[in-house]
Amino acid sequence: QVNLQESGPGIVKPSQPLSVTCSVTGYSITTSYYYWNWIRKFPGNKLEWMGYISYDGSIYYNPSLKSRISITRDTSKNQFFLQLNTVTTEDTAVYYCARHYYYDGTYYDYWGQGVMVTVSS
């Protein structure tokens, strides 16, 4: 059974970097053709796809975030990471990690439970 679990700082100060980890169990993040995504949900319900890292390490970001976002991974720990730089209060959101399969289409069949990150001084 695939399980994704986010962990993060809870509160981040404005202008600081935000870092969130997704730990995956039950499935290797290097399994061919699976992609591992970050999606966030703002207060008020808006969902935003942020970016992904693929099974082979390729990366693609939402152009709206391209200058501030970095997604990396540690295959030995079966984890992938989100870093968002220079945050403002508008980055306050629930951050989710989720999986998609390249040959099925970019819909998300497994999600983590989400981690709330508040940007506040």
Place this chain on the structure above:
Amino acid sequence: DIRMTQSPASLSASLGETVNIECLASEDIYSDLAWYQQKPGKSPQLLIYNANSLQNGVPSRFSGSGSGTQYSLKINSLQSEDVATYFCQQYNNYPNTFGAGTKLELK
């Protein structure tokens, strides 16, 4: 970016009733559309993909339809456990984009 306009924003229905939720894309998305259900404090759960394919384990009272720019999610015989917020998502073009959500409550 493709804009997804979802309606209604909220909906109140009775047990056993049939419910329809609509999603309008700003351009043709060629049935590259998914529907998710999200309950409070939980993550979104995939219901429908490719506009009309039911995800494994999802009750058959859920169905999706549509093409081009217009899509809909239908819930037959509404159950109490269907109280949730529902989102559509297009994946025809990056960046993938979501509708604003429909909050479904019991009347």
